[in-house]
Amino acid sequence: MSLNSIQPQLSSLRTCQTDISTGMDIVSEVALDLIEAQATDDGPGLKKLEQMMLECAKLDQEINCYVESVEQMIAQVRHEPPHAMFKLKDSVKERFAELTAAVSDAEIESHCKVVAFRDSIRKSLQQANQKAVGSVEEELDEDIAVTQSQPNFTCPVSQVEMVNPVKNKKCQHYYDQEAILSLITTKQNNKKKCRCPVVGCGNTDIKPTDLELDLVMRRMIQTHKRQGGKS
């Protein structure tokens, strides 16, 4: 076995993680559908979906641990005599067991997708409740409500309506995912930091890890589009 054959295997594990991440987005979407349909959080459905999210987060963490243990052991074996290669598999296994044992429940709970899931659920339930309360007075001040509650769907980078809105955790501003990521890449290629394009924002260094897909916002945009609304 050659050490060089390991890298492609590791990157296919990374692909798995991308799929897990997509899966988690889909679970979140289903949860929001559920809330929209029943407007309550006491059904067993949401609990099950949350459990699925936690399992995905755990799997994601385990892959991280596995990749890390393989990388650490490879780095180590390079500096050792050739016979060290023979125990590579065992030492990876050992290191993996150590790393996974160190993962706490709290770490899984704070997986960014789990946090975003709970956030979306909370926001969506709030919206559903507001709608229920507001429907009585709705007719009276519909116009005011629309102008007040209509958030800005325009991406400050592309100046068009966002498709996949992401929120910057640092400055709370929204951008379209594709537009902001390509802006960051362009800046990086010019060895520059990416400043937040929102006028007056003091955030001068946007990192892809600061960005979080906002599923509730995405649904609002989709609904808005379906209703043929003008922004």
Ligand SMILES: [Zn+2]
């Ligand atoms: Zn900003």
